[in-house]
Amino acid sequence: xxxxxxxxDWRQSRCWIIGASTGIGAAxxxxxxxxxxxxxxxxxxxxxxxxxxxxxxxxxxQVLPLDIRDPAALDQAAGAIVNLWGGxxxxxxxxxxxxxxxxxxxxxxxxxAMIETNLTGAFNTLAAVTPRLLAQGSGTIALVSSVAxxxxxxxxxxxxxxxxxxxxxxxxxxxxxxxxxLGVCVINxxxxxxPLTAQNTFRMPALIEPAQAxxxxxxxxxxxxxxxxxxxxxxxxxxxxxxxxxxxYFPAIRKMTGL
Numbered sequence: 001x002x003x004x005x006x007x008x009d010w011r012q013s014r015c016w017i018i019g020a021s022t023g024i025g026a027a028x029x030x031x032x033x034x035x036x037x038x039x040x041x042x043x044x045x046x047x048x049x050x051x052x053x054x055x056x057x058x059x060x061x062q063v064l065p066l067d068i069r070d071p072a073a074l075d076q077a078a079g080a081i082v083n084l085w086g087g088x089x090x091x092x093x094x095x096x097x098x099x100x101x102x103x104x105x106x107x108x109x110x111x112x113a114m115i116e117t118n119l120t121g122a123f124n125t126l127a128a129v130t131p132r133l134l135a136q137g138s139g140t141i142a143l144v145s146s147v148a149x150x151x152x153x154x155x156x157x158x159x160x161x162x163x164x165x166x167x168x169x170x171x172x173x174x175x176x177x178x179x180x181x182l183g184v185c186v187i188n189x190x191x192x193x194x195p196l197t198a199q200n201t202f203r204m205p206a207l208i209e210p211a212q213a214x215x216x217x218x219x220x221x222x223x224x225x226x227x228x229x230x231x232x233x234x235x236x237x238x239x240x241x242x243x244x245x246x247x248x249y250f251p252a253i254r255k256m257t258g259l
Contacts, residue, residue, distance in 0.1 A: 003174075003225065005138075007183075013089045014040075016040040016090070017040070018066075019092075019094030020049060022195055023195060024192055030052070030056070031217075033056045040062045041063050042077060042095075064081070068124060074125055075128040090139065095121060096117060100155040126173070138181055139182055140184070141177070144189070145188050146188055149163030149166060185220070188227060188235065190206055192212075216230035
């Protein structure tokens with residue numbers, strides 16, 4: 001049974017990808033545009049957004065640079081999309097920040113930056129889009145979290161808690177918004193080859209390309225899934241680990257990571 005309205009027909013659908021300049025966001029924007037969707041592209045840097053839009057059919061993309069930490073910029077962009085296209089069918093909050101960190105390496109500036117981008121940025125986005133989607137009576141909000149939010153992991157001192165918060169946030173949003181006609185989903189990727197994961201110095205199991213991640217996301221949205229996680233050969237094991245008691249979980253993670 002679908003927990004959300006399946007997004008089956010992408011032709012002329014109005015999609016806003018926040019964090020579209022590189023990696024999964026750029027790949028998803030291209031995948032949706034190839035299926036006939038109109039895509040609004042946002043990130044802090046204009047140049048990669050314009051380069052991405054140039055690869056799409058003329059008139060298919062709208063470039064709206066912004067900083068997710070700026071609520072006024074998000075509200076202005078949401079208003080611009082509604083004025084241009086008459087509404088928004090899908091909002092994908094892809095923007096995120098990541099820096100590996102251990103407990104003895106706390107960097108407060110980096111920690112604040114991750115919290116402001118990954119978590120406060122989500123609330124800034126919700127404040128801009130939720131009233132508009134409720135007014136139109138339809139639309140789907142997709143929050144991109146991570147398997148790092150499932151349980152505690154080494155080197156994920158700040159990133160993991162922000163992603164765990166997004167999973168909880170998506171669950172709470174679903175309870176509030178689904179009865180009002182909106183869809184809410186959470187996307188939990190494993191390791192995907194992006195500029196952020198390029199910082200990792202450890203072996204990343206089941207590493208996939210952004211294009212494959214985009215295909216998984218599109219398939220999940222078309223199914224009307226609440227949670228979209230991939231690659232399942234990796235995320236399935238992590239889901240099993242979530243069920244372990246702490247006395248088994250901690251030794252298992254130490255053995256798996258070597259950390």
